[in-house]
Amino acid sequence: MPTTKFHLAQVNISKLLEPIDSPLLADFVGQLDKINALAEQSKGFVWRLKGDNENATALRVFEDDMIIINMSVWETIEDLKDFAFKTAHTMVMKDRNKWFEKPQDAALALWWIPVGHIPTPQEAKEKLASINKNGATSFAFTFKNVHLPHNQ
Numbered sequence: 001m002p003t004t005k006f007h008l009a010q011v012n013i014s015k016l017l018e019p020i021d022s023p024l025l026a027d028f029v030g031q032l033d034k035i036n037a038l039a040e041q042s043k044g045f046v047w048r049l050k051g052d053n054e055n056a057t058a059l060r061v062f063e064d065d066m067i068i069i070n071m072s073v074w075e076t077i078e079d080l081k082d083f084a085f086k087t088a089h090t091m092v093m094k095d096r097n098k099w100f101e102k103p104q105d106a107a108l109a110l111w112w113i114p115v116g117h118i119p120t121p122q123e124a125k126e127k128l129a130s131i132n133k134n135g136a137t138s139f140a141f142t143f144k145n146v147h148l149p150h151n152q
Contacts, residue, residue, distance in 0.1 A: 006112040006149040011124035014100040044079025048072040061121040106131040
């Protein structure tokens with residue numbers, strides 16, 4: 001079996017309607033540990049961004065403190081799709097309008113990284129900015145416009 005030279009990194013951001021500790025967000029926050037554990041147990045999971053609270057909700061990467069970030073790395077795009085669209089994660093996505101503003105700009109970016117590389121929030125910000133400026137490219141893309149790694 002050939003050795004995969006790339007993994008898939010993903011970032012998604014959401015702008016909260018209210019502070020993370022508000023009653024409105026209690027249902028979302030209550031599901032985080034379960035969904036994060038599900039991700040970590042899923043086929044192809046490699047890594048996810050975590051803060052001191054075992055999730056990334058307390059990390060402030062953007063100037064706007066109401067924007068939360070989620071980042072992870074997967075062995076393949078199929079593994080990420082399976083987790084995102086064929087598990088309990090879909091129920092969280094279905095309810096997102098209860099907790100988050102409708103995004104005006106790119107809220108998701110995907111990109112290929114060398115196996116072993118851990119992406120940074122700064123990289124993620126650059127990927128989102130690229131999609132906002134240039135649309136999907138080999139530098140950063142979405143599920144709708146997938147770009148394969150250069151040597152695959």
